[in-house]
Amino acid sequence: MPQRTIDPRVNPSDETIGTKGFAVRFLLTADNSNGSVSAFELMVPAALRLPAPAHSHDHYEETIYGIEGVLTWTVDGKQIDVGPGQALCIPRGAVHRFDNNGSQDVKALCVVTPAAIGPEYFREAFAVLNAAAGGPPDRAKMAEIMRRHGLMPAAPPT
Template sequence: MDSVNRSSKPVMFTGSTVKVLMSGRQSGGQFCMLEFQSPPGRSTPMHSHDREEETIHLLTGVLEVTLGSETVLLNPGDTLLIPRHVAHRLCAQGEGSARYIVVCTPAGFDEFVEACASADSESAQTSVPSAADIARLRDQAPRFGITLLPSA
């Protein structure tokens, strides 16, 4: 097991740049750690994870997290645990990008990101998710125990 990650390249994942800091392969499946950079207004769809807990640590910007019917604003330095099976949505707020670390336990979400990454990941610039991005999410989500919920 190679426990030092020195060469992770960012990929485009539904409008955000994502860098895998520690993969499940490197942690023996125990966890994965990813760094997200999301432009203002970029939002995940409302969804839940059947297989992993998700811990979010905000580095810069503002991140609005919807947990069921509750909304929490994260500011730099804030950390939030989202238990499995809890419906949630993340949305970057404010003027600048939100940069945050996501740790999923156990690992697996890193493989979902890899499976859904845009074919044009070379540019790695934040953008609005395309129809193809959303189609990849819908196609791959069930395979990874992720449920995409209808918009409210």
């Protein structure tokens, strides 16, 4: 079996992807973990409602660990607050989204197993958010990016 070499100088945490305090910073990617796990910090400013649609994914679990502030996740229609020291595992296929309903900025650790999503998804999604210049993002473009990266946008609530 060939020996795998890892370049220790490649550190995904050197890049923060985001806009106006809403950002992700990868700590591990598929490239750093033989595809087994990706992990990123999620920063969400106070009172921010997620501008992307709720979604699901069939190829990985997503576990959220609260570090600062309280993030409200809606998973299959049920609201769940995740604060410092609390964790939430979002199973494959569950429709979910999050909002920061509080007055404090949030920092959370997100762990994806296996590492089916990486920085490229967030680079593309934040490009659409930035292009919206504070207005609603292009839903069709956002949905196309999500599908290409294995996320299935949910139908808007009626």
